Amino acid sequence: MSSNSYRNGSSIGRGGGGGAMKLENHSSKYSPSSSSKSKVQPTASSSTSLRRSSTGSSRDDSTVSRRVRVAVRLRPRNAEEMVADADFADCVESQPELKRLKLRKNNWDSDTYEFDEVLTEFASQKRVYEVVAKPVVESVLEGYNGTVMAYGQTGTGKTYTLGRLGEEDAADRGIMLRAMEDILAEVSPENDLVSVSYLQLYMETVQDLLNPTNDSISIVEDPKSGDVSLPGATLVEIRDHKSFKELLQLGEAHRFAANTKLNTESSRSHAILMVHIKRSVKGRNSSLSSENGSMALMGKTLKPPVVRKSKLVIVDLAGSERIDKSGSEGHTLEEAKSINLSLSALGKCINALAENSAHVPVRDSKLTRLLRDSFGGTARTSLVITIGPSPRHRGETSSTIMFGQRAMKVENMVKIKEEFDYKSLSRRLEIQLDKLIAEHERQQKAFQDEIERMALEAQKRISEVELSYADALEKEKLRCQKDYLESVKRLEEQWKEKQEKHGHGKVKLGPSDDGIEQKSNRVPPVLFAPGEVAEIKQKLHNEILLRKAAEAEIDNLKSQLIHWKQTEAARNAELLKVRKMLEDEVCQKAKLEEEIEMLQSQLLQISFEADESRRNLDRGMGGNTPSSMESLMPEVKHQQLRDSGDGEKASVVKLFEQVGLHKILSLLESEDADVRIHAVKVVANLAAEESNQEKIVEAGGLTSLLTLLRSSNDETVHRVAAGAIANLAMNETNQELIMSQGGISLLSLTAAKAQDPQTLRMVAGAIANLCGNDKLQAKLRAEGGVRALLGMVGCRHPDVLAQVARGIANFAKCESRASSQAGTKSGRSVLIEDGALPWIVQNANNEASPIRRHIELALCHLAQHEINAKEMINGGALWELVRISRDCSREDIRALALRILKSSPSFQAELKRLRVDYG
Ligand code: ADP
Ligand code: MG
Numbered sequence: 001m002s003s004n005s006y007r008n009g010s011s012i013g014r015g016g017g018g019g020a021m022k023l024e025n026h027s028s029k030y031s032p033s034s035s036s037k038s039k040v041q042p043t044a045s046s047s048t049s050l051r052r053s054s055t056g057s058s059r060d061d062s063t064v065s066r067r068v069r070v071a072v073r074l075r076p077r078n079a080e081e082m083v084a085d086a087d088f089a090d091c092v093e094s095q096p097e098l099k100r101l102k103l104r105k106n107n108w109d110s111d112t113y114e115f116d117e118v119l120t121e122f123a124s125q126k127r128v129y130e131v132v133a134k135p136v137v138e139s140v141l142e143g144y145n146g147t148v149m150a151y152g153q154t155g156t157g158k159t160y161t162l163g164r165l166g167e168e169d170a171a172d173r174g175i176m177l178r179a180m181e182d183i184l185a186e187v188s189p190e191n192d193l194v195s196v197s198y199l200q201l202y203m204e205t206v207q208d209l210l211n212p213t214n215d216s217i218s219i220v221e222d223p224k225s226g227d228v229s230l231p232g233a234t235l236v237e238i239r240d241h242k243s244f245k246e247l248l249q250l251g252e253a254h255r256f257a258a259n260t261k262l263n264t265e266s267s268r269s270h271a272i273l274m275v276h277i278k279r280s281v282k283g284r285n286s287s288l289s290s291e292n293g294s295m296a297l298m299g300k301t302l303k304p305p306v307v308r309k310s311k312l313v314i315v316d317l318a319g320s321e322r323i324d325k326s327g328s329e330g331h332t333l334e335e336a337k338s339i340n341l342s343l344s345a346l347g348k349c350i351n352a353l354a355e356n357s358a359h360v361p362v363r364d365s366k367l368t369r370l371l372r373d374s375f376g377g378t379a380r381t382s383l384v385i386t387i388g389p390s391p392r393h394r395g396e397t398s399s400t401i402m403f404g405q406r407a408m409k410v411e412n413m414v415k416i417k418e419e420f421d422y423k424s425l426s427r428r429l430e431i432q433l434d435k436l437i438a439e440h441e442r443q444q445k446a447f448q449d450e451i452e453r454m455a456l457e458a459q460k461r462i463s464e465v466e467l468s469y470a471d472a473l474e475k476e477k478l479r480c481q482k483d484y485l486e487s488v489k490r491l492e493e494q495w496k497e498k499q500e501k502h503g504h505g506k507v508k509l510g511p512s513d514d515g516i517e518q519k520s521n522r523v524p525p526v527l528f529a530p531g532e533v534a535e536i537k538q539k540l541h542n543e544i545l546l547r548k549a550a551e552a553e554i555d556n557l558k559s560q561l562i563h564w565k566q567t568e569a570a571r572n573a574e575l576l577k578v579r580k581m582l583e584d585e586v587c588q589k590a591k592l593e594e595e596i597e598m599l600q601s602q603l604l605q606i607s608f609e610a611d612e613s614r615r616n617l618d619r620g621m622g623g624n625t626p627s628s629m630e631s632l633m634p635e636v637k638h639q640q641l642r643d644s645g646d647g648e649k650a651s652v653v654k655l656f657e658q659v660g661l662h663k664i665l666s667l668l669e670s671e672d673a674d675v676r677i678h679a680v681k682v683v684a685n686l687a688a689e690e691s692n693q694e695k696i697v698e699a700g701g702l703t704s705l706l707t708l709l710r711s712s713n714d715e716t717v718h719r720v721a722a723g724a725i726a727n728l729a730m731n732e733t734n735q736e737l738i739m740s741q742g743g744i745s746l747l748s749l750t751a752a753k754a755q756d757p758q759t760l761r762m763v764a765g766a767i768a769n770l771c772g773n774d775k776l777q778a779k780l781r782a783e784g785g786v787r788a789l790l791g792m793v794g795c796r797h798p799d800v801l802a803q804v805a806r807g808i809a810n811f812a813k814c815e816s817r818a819s820s821q822a823g824t825k826s827g828r829s830v831l832i833e834d835g836a837l838p839w840i841v842q843n844a845n846n847e848a849s850p851i852r853r854h855i856e857l858a859l860c861h862l863a864q865h866e867i868n869a870k871e872m873i874n875g876g877a878l879w880e881l882v883r884i885s886r887d888c889s890r891e892d893i894r895a896l897a898l899r900i901l902k903s904s905p906s907f908q909a910e911l912k913r914l915r916v917d918y919g
Helices: 032-036 044-054 079-084 125-142 158-163 175-186 241-261 295-300 322-329 333-354 366-370 391-407 422-502 515-522 530-622 634-643 647-659 661-667 673-687 690-698 701-711 715-728 732-740 743-753 757-771 774-782 785-794 798-820 837-843 849-863 866-874 877-887 891-903 905-913
Strands: 063-067 069-074 092-095 100-104 110-114 117-119 146-152 193-202 205-208 270-280 306-316 380-387 411-415 418-420
Touching: 069 092, 069 125, 069 391, 092 117, 100 391, 110 391, 117 125, 125 146, 125 158, 125 175, 125 270, 125 306, 125 380, 146 158, 146 391, 158 175, 158 306, 158 380, 175 241, 175 270, 175 306, 193 241, 193 366, 241 270, 333 366, 333 391, 380 391, 380 411, 422 530, 530 661, 530 673, 661 673, 661 690, 661 701, 673 690, 673 701, 673 715, 690 701, 690 715, 690 732, 701 715, 701 732, 701 743, 715 732, 715 743, 715 757, 732 743, 732 757, 732 774, 743 757, 743 785, 757 774, 757 785, 757 798, 774 785, 774 798, 785 798, 798 837, 798 849, 837 849, 837 877, 849 866, 849 877, 849 891, 866 877, 866 905, 877 891, 877 905, 891 905
Parallel strands: 069 117, 069 380, 146 306, 146 380
Antiparallel strands: 063 411, 092 100, 100 110, 193 205, 193 270, 270 306, 306 418
16 A cells, blocks of 8 residues: 555554563653644644644654644535525635635635645545545554544535445445455455444434444443443454445444434434454464474463454544534424534544643543544544535534644554453463373373283283193103103013013023123122012113103203293383383473473463553553652552452462462573563562562562573563562662672663663662662762763663652752761762762753652752752752742742752852842
């Protein structure tokens, strides 16, 4: 999409969604850009100031100051005017190239008004869209809220400009259709969501044009963010252009029916089209690792997806003539009041915003409540005022023009509508967790089953072996016995045989090849017959053989037994191995549980951050600055107290309790840089709450934070750690602890390295707190604390300067207390010695009130000591004191300055010398 001359040239800052933390201040009052308010007068010479304001200026990287843009559109004469006004000139004359409009007073005199764009009666619908609405539509697609609104007398072309469907001639299509065409061309159907509601506001009642039975829709305001929504309105998802057109037709038909029923015309009601766009931000949506990915990896990539939810509101207002005439046209009181209420409330709000009034009566009507974000809010807003040419309606035309002129002075702070989709992150985390738990359980069960099975099998085998061994032994025994009996029997038979053969008493003596025979040779022959001896020999031999066989069998069985025993030992070893594996598994489980705890702590951190960024969003939108800058912290504490009843917060606190302070503190020393950052953010958030501070310090948190400042090179860590230290430094005991642990030199070093003004702001805030401790004055100066504080004024960021000024005021106050104590002899102020005076004088009248007020106090403290007077006079501080005594908005400071001026002899002498009367 191309830009054109109407679109202003500044680039829109992109929101830094991540990392926003509690201590960051998004208030807008000190913005150096606040001087760029437009001052549009109905004169030709205003063009330069108009150009200047149109550049807008970026305050931080997500908020941009942008004026409401106003175009005027002139309707061509209609048939009736052609006839009725034939003899008269048009009451207006447009000069589109000069962007001016002349409104004729009479034949010789006219007023000239300047607009952002002047659209003549010849301007095409396409050009009107491109000039009025397209830049807004582009912004909405980038994530900003946007409003396009038409204002003007009935019959001047509001509906023609916005709602025309172009059925006969496509070139007549109005802004609503063209805007949706551009939106649908840009969004991705898979990742983005476009939905629409269409409403009518009549007599302070909101009716649903997409569902006419829904005729009393309430407007709901988020008490925290101030965002308005209409939860009762029908919301239709739009996927293509045709369905949108049908929806508009349906809405129009319902509008017609509703107005017929109520006996009214559409010109008395406001029609409001709301287009909601939700887009996921590509490239910043880091997904969780795959299902079987390692937990460590998962921890690292754990970032919630980012979504942008923006809203385009297109408003076709009721005819503006009702404002003046409704009373005179015989309406019932109720109707007249209601018709007027919303439009006149809108006029009042715009007047209040144009004049920068403290009070804007937003709550006076439903219309102004609905358009809260469009005027003076965060939306980019474009207004087209429609007028007719007829001199008969000069009065109406003039009042429409004045409305447009005032609207041009309204400044919005446009802000990207981006948020973490941490609901989806949490959903994904839960699924991941469930999967891990189930997987773990499954594995554990499988291991147990396997062990049981193996133990059973081993037992079975052992008893089998034992059984078979006993069996074999028994068999062998039986066999041996049987063999033995058989051989005895055989021997007996042989013996009998031989006896029969050789006859009784015959003994054969002779050589034999048997050793036993030889032995028996030496035995007296009377005892045994030779046959008998051989038999016995044979028997003995057999017996020996049998014994050997039995022995061999026993050996064999023994070796079998050994083998089975070995097998059993192997089983036992395996059993041991499996047990070890089970132990490892238990260990792994413990680790997983640790990871889960860490994830929970990260989730806790993310929730805190999301809360905080939301709060910052709210704060930025409301534009209200905390009036007290006595410390950085009360604002934060207040927020926390306010949130403590909140259910969501309570669950976060519970989560924190589960994780435990010691664990979080131990994560500060983690090897993993991401974990360190998460941990320090969690600690910082906890430190923001006074009730946690003692616990943190007791658990060694302060020392860990200081160590982190020393060891880390990461600026985010520095910023967050310094913020936490600043919080802890609100308490006297902690202040002494910080000093005794070399805190000043660490903070100075951090300041010297810092790039980000918010880091400096935290460091300056911490030192400023230390400056308020009477006991630490000398040490603070000796260790360079005062010089470090003054060194930071190089960064011109008002938040940093405010903290420096607060530190100086604290220091001067302590000095003043010390020297007013009896018996203390003091020299010139350390602040003057260290060269702070020129900066103090230079900023004494700084436009940012926190800076100014602290410096005014510091000057008064310094001036209370005569010994400082000479330097102060030489340095020009006397004039500032005089100014303070006259102009300071705080009465007590004014009175103090006056008293000092009157009581100091040196100041008196100088004032007298200069002939300034201060007696
Ligand atoms: P409003 O909504 O302000 O009451 P409408 O849009 O209904 O006014 O316009 C009144 C009449 O004027 C309609 O008939 C419309 O077609 C016609 N009209 C309005 N603006 C133009 C224009 N720029 N060119 C031609 N006809 C127009
Ligand atoms: Mg209309």
